[in-house]
Amino acid sequence: MSGFLSSAIGKKFLMSISGFFLMLFLIVHLIINLLLLADTTGATFNIAAHFMRTNPLVKIIEPLLAIGFLVHICYSFIISITNWRARPIKYEVNNPRENSTWISRNMIYLGILILLFLIMHVINFFWKLRFGEIPEIMVNGELMENTYSLVSGLFINYWWYDVLYILGAIFLGLHLTHGFWSAFQTIGLDNTRWKPRLKGIGIVYTIIITGGFSIIPIYFLIKSYL
Amino acid sequence: MAEKILRKIKLKIWRQENAQSKGYFDTYELENISTDASFLEMMDLLNEHLIMEGIDPVAFDHDCREGICGSCGLFINGRAHGPDNDITTCQLHMRKFREGATIVIEPWRAKSFPVIKDLMVDRSAFDIIQQAGGFITINTGSAVVANTILIDPKSAETAMDAASCIGCGACVAACKNSSAMLFVAAKVTHLANLPQGKPEAKKRAIQMAKKMDELGFGGCSNTGACEVECPKNISISTIATLNREYLSANVDQ
Numbered sequence: 001m002s003g004f005l006s007s008a009i010g011k012k013f014l015m016s017i018s019g020f021f022l023m024l025f026l027i028v029h030l031i032i033n034l035l036l037l038a039d040t041t042g043a044t045f046n047i048a049a050h051f052m053r054t055n056p057l058v059k060i061i062e063p064l065l066a067i068g069f070l071v072h073i074c075y076s077f078i079i080s081i082t083n084w085r086a087r088p089i090k091y092e093v094n095n096p097r098e099n100s101t102w103i104s105r106n107m108i109y110l111g112i113l114i115l116l117f118l119i120m121h122v123i124n125f126f127w128k129l130r131f132g133e134i135p136e137i138m139v140n141g142e143l144m145e146n147t148y149s150l151v152s153g154l155f156i157n158y159w160w161y162d163v164l165y166i167l168g169a170i171f172l173g174l175h176l177t178h179g180f181w182s183a184f185q186t187i188g189l190d191n192t193r194w195k196p197r198l199k200g201i202g203i204v205y206t207i208i209i210t211g212g213f214s215i216i217p218i219y220f221l222i223k224s225y226l
Numbered sequence: 227m228a229e230k231i232l233r234k235i236k237l238k239i240w241r242q243e244n245a246q247s248k249g250y251f252d253t254y255e256l257e258n259i260s261t262d263a264s265f266l267e268m269m270d271l272l273n274e275h276l277i278m279e280g281i282d283p284v285a286f287d288h289d290c291r292e293g294i295c296g297s298c299g300l301f302i303n304g305r306a307h308g309p310d311n312d313i314t315t316c317q318l319h320m321r322k323f324r325e326g327a328t329i330v331i332e333p334w335r336a337k338s339f340p341v342i343k344d345l346m347v348d349r350s351a352f353d354i355i356q357q358a359g360g361f362i363t364i365n366t367g368s369a370v371v372a373n374t375i376l377i378d379p380k381s382a383e384t385a386m387d388a389a390s391c392i393g394c395g396a397c398v399a400a401c402k403n404s405s406a407m408l409f410v411a412a413k414v415t416h417l418a419n420l421p422q423g424k425p426e427a428k429k430r431a432i433q434m435a436k437k438m439d440e441l442g443f444g445g446c447s448n449t450g451a452c453e454v455e456c457p458k459n460i461s462i463s464t465i466a467t468l469n470r471e472y473l474s475a476n477v478d479q
Contacts, residue, residue, distance in 0.1 A: 083404075188470025189470075
């Protein structure tokens, strides 16, 4: 087993599996976030956020998610370093755009941008919800943290956060246009017939994720000017 | 296409005395090159001039000059085998270049392919990978015996497509990670699809992939650069097959 995880294919397998897990997480995350647009009082979103905070199943999945992120991030660096070492002398003239896409060659850099976004994002919300003081609100007779005011407050009061969150969604989308199909290819679920199909599904998935996550800051940005 | 004459071209070529010495770029000029000349014919002309001038000719690999041996490995103007898809360097012609252009010629760059001299690299790493499992240990008999074992057309075609790999190393040269995945994938896919190769398919995948790592090749980022530069147009779907074989082999272990 240790031989498998230290092999080039084994390391990529971990990238793929953690990638799949993170892609599933993104869908759950997006569905809950879109509840921000459900009503102007934020009651629906607050109930959903409260459920996610208190549900025991989520409590079990939360550390798994953290592991998923850590594996994906750590192994991306380990793999990249091995790959850089494989070519100690670079080409004087290199013209890779003739044979591959910029995104596929620069997943690590897109990943670093997403990581920076992720750090900001965790500080903005997760950290405050978990360790900070959050104003509470009565929803349907139950006292819960007013997560909606935290999100809407950030997006309405600081326009640059809206821009940063849209940028984050775009970087994530670029990462996914290659990552979605690549995850299937790495675990061997690909052939000449399925490659175009998987790439197509990947683009639809990317549009949903990037579009969905961008709508939220755009909505609050418009709201702040009304 | 009518022949034209390139009145002047500039060549910027990597020169390196031997594996130990430090390399450098030297620039040469050539006059009156026919657009019908192959790239290697142009290199021959250059070497004739260099010999007459008393300069050490440029060492480069070449053999069959008909696109089948896989010897010619040059990185030309930033691409393995030059500015065209699915060809070897000997299939590249001077009509792809313009009058007065500077053509930059480098050897394959990879830790596992050290330079021997000038543009020649040592590709014996591929032989070592092949020796690690890219074969069938049983006696497969004569052609008559082989014909008694029926193979469905789809498997035969898949195996044949993969078997067209000539081991030129363009996949490694083009890959941003200097990965040998397409080469290993071609060998594994070729043999795993045939009844003679199937019994050892899993062992083969594990041993060849292990050797590939040991020799310092990088991993696969699925950029697809290799399949574009591969003169035999071997699909990266073979890499998916290799991954599948490798993963299932590890499950079985």
